[in-house]
Amino acid sequence: xxxxxxxxxxxAVMPLGLPGMVAEGQQVKDVASKRVTTAVIxxxxxxxxxxxxxxxxxxxxxxxxxxxxxxxSRLNDEYVVGEMAAILRKGTVWxxxxxxxxxxDAVTFTAATGVxxxxxxxxxxxxxxxxxxxxxxxxxxxxx
Numbered sequence: 001x002x003x004x005x006x007x008x009x010x011x012a013v014m015p016l017g018l019p020g021m022v023a024e025g026q027q028v029k030d031v032a033s034k035r036v037t038t039a040v041i042x043x044x045x046x047x048x049x050x051x052x053x054x055x056x057x058x059x060x061x062x063x064x065x066x067x068x069x070x071x072x073s074r075l076n077d078e079y080v081v082g083e084m085a086a087i088l089r090k091g092t093v094w095x096x097x098x099x100x101x102x103x104x105d106a107v108t109f110t111a112a113t114g115v116x117x118x119x120x121x122x123x124x125x126x127x128x129x130x131x132x133x134x135x136x137x138x139x140x141x142x143x144x
Contacts, residue, residue, distance in 0.1 A: 016138055017094035019044025019077070020070045023130075023140045029091030031069065033084045041068045041085055042078045044095040045114030046124070057087060060112045064124050067093050067116075067143065092142045097133040105129055107141055116141065 017023060020043025034057040037050045041059060045068050048061025057065050066087035068079060079085040098110075099117030107127035108120035116139075118129075126144040133139035 017140075018070070019094060019096045019138070020068055021094045022069055022088065023092040023094050030066075030089040031091075032066065032087050032089055034065065034087050036079045036081050036083050036085050038081065040078045040080050041114065043068055043070050043074075044093070044116075046109035046111075046116055046122075047085075047087060047114055048111060057085060059114045064109070064122065065089070067095065067141070068114075069093060088143060090143050092130065092140055094138050095141050096136060097129075097139040098136065100133065100135050101129045101139055102132050103129050 034055055037056045038058045041047055047057040047059060047065050047068060048063050049065050050056035050058050051062040066089040069086045069088045071086055095116045097117050098115040099119060101118045105118035107124045107129055108118060109116045109122050110120045111122055128142045130140040130142050
């Protein structure tokens with residue numbers, strides 16, 4: 001007998017996660033609040049430092065600051081300019097892989113868009129894919 005709730009039968013297959021969702025409840029994680037400066041940042045995208053204003057991030061910024069994680073008060077699955085974004089700097093997070101990835105691949109991203117995959121322009125030092133994924137599907141990424 002399927003599980004019932006107030007709205008009927010439960011969904012048969014629940015998704016593993018969604019882009020920007022912290023993947024595990026591990027004790028060791030590092031999340032920073034940073035202000036968004038130049039363009040919206042979708043959940044699950046890699047961001048860099050603004051380079052001009054302290055404690056700010058943006059797509060196409062300098063270096064790798066972290067991955068934007070889900071903000072529960074956000075309606076459009078993104079942070080807009082001027083908002084404080086939750087940026088995961090250490091821990092495990094779900095992202096959408098823009099390329100096919102394997103657990104042996106280096107985690108890389110494209111600075112201008114923040115998309116994550118294998119074989120892209122910027123390598124995230126020490127990061128690992130914890131799952132394999134086809135193009136445009138969810139993959140779990142570990143940031144050391």
